[in-house]
Amino acid sequence: MKKLKTAITGIIASVILSGCVTTSEFEQMKADIARLYVESSQLKQDVSELKTRIDKMSSDLTSAVALKEGQLTLLAQTQDYVKELQLLKGRFEENSFQNEKKFKELNDKIAELQAKLNQPAASPEKNELTKPAQETLKDPKAIYDSAHIDMKNKNFASAREKFQEIIKNYPDFELLPNSYFWVGETYYNEKKYEDAILAYEEFLKRYPKHDKAPGALLKEGMAFLELKDKKTAKVVFERVIERYPQSKEAEIAQQKIAEILNSGNSGKKTPTKKTKSKTKSKTKR
Incomplete structure (x- = not known):
């Protein structure tokens, strides 16, 4: 701006000193100079706004990049969690299946005993009466x-x-x-x-x-x-x-x-124990 002002002032001075300009031309020059000042000021404002926008876009871009990196990290962690959850789920289902199988066998055995005991029994002996x-x-x-x-x-x-x-x-x-x-x-x-x-x-x-x-x-x-x-x-x-x-x-x-x-x-030890238990029971009777 300072250089522009100096140049314009120099032009005006040289024109006045030369004495070659009419009054109307001088007025026109003044109007053109004023317009140049306005355009220069507007241009300076536009440049400043453009710089501000560029700075903001740069900041937004930096934030977007950081956010994208964070999302990628979070996505990777989420995928790891999903894999771990699937693994735990598989183990849980396997254990549940085994437990249910064991408990079903136990309940079936108890039901079998219940059915057997529900069959008509002999009359109670006298020593079991009230x-x-x-x-x-x-x-x-x-x-x-x-x-x-x-x-x-x-x-x-x-x-x-x-x-x-x-x-x-x-x-x-x-x-x-x-x-x-x-x-x-x-x-x-x-x-x-x-x-x-x-x-x-x-x-x-x-x-x-x-x-x-x-x-x-x-x-x-x-x-x-x-x-x-x-x-x-x-x-x-x-x-x-x-x-x-x-x-x-x-x-x-x-x-x-x-x-x-x-x-x-061991296999062979069990029959020995059975024999002993039978001997003991006979002795008690």
Whole structure:
């Protein structure tokens, strides 16, 4: 602008000094110079605005590039997460399938036992009939204590009747869950393992979080083991470990699984144990 002003001033001065310009021409020159000033000012403003726009476009472009890079990184991370999720999903579905298969086998076995036990049975023996003394007991706690005395004296049939009486007539009794558990114990002690399994299962369905639940599930597995059904016993022991991993019963279940696996490898040791058990049973009788 300064150079333009200097040039215009020089032109005007030279024209005036030469004396060759008329008044109208001089006025026209003044108008042209004024127009040049306006155009120059407008051009300067346009250049400034253009520079501002270029700076803004450059900033936007930088932000867009950074955003694009961030999106690409996020996309890569998302793809990794999707792959990991698919892998975990596959493992979960595989484990679920195996567990469902095991539990179905266990439920089928229990249903088979239930059907077998639902068949008409012989009339109860006289020593399993309700004793007159039991009819006088109306307090559930007294009946419960009396049942435990029978358990101590190995009178399991009498004890079972008293526990079943509590279950039938005293649904609000605080030790009702224990009564369900002890019914299973009476059967187990009588070596009626099929009945014991069903009794333990009934208890577990009603009270899965009871403090006796780990013991009931462990004894259910032991009952299957006594019935020589090692496959189902192993499934039950695995169930103990899965449901009650911090319990003592879980440790025992782990040992029993190891014994089952070892017995499967040794083969010849099992018949020896069977012979011993038969000898013992004959001696007791």
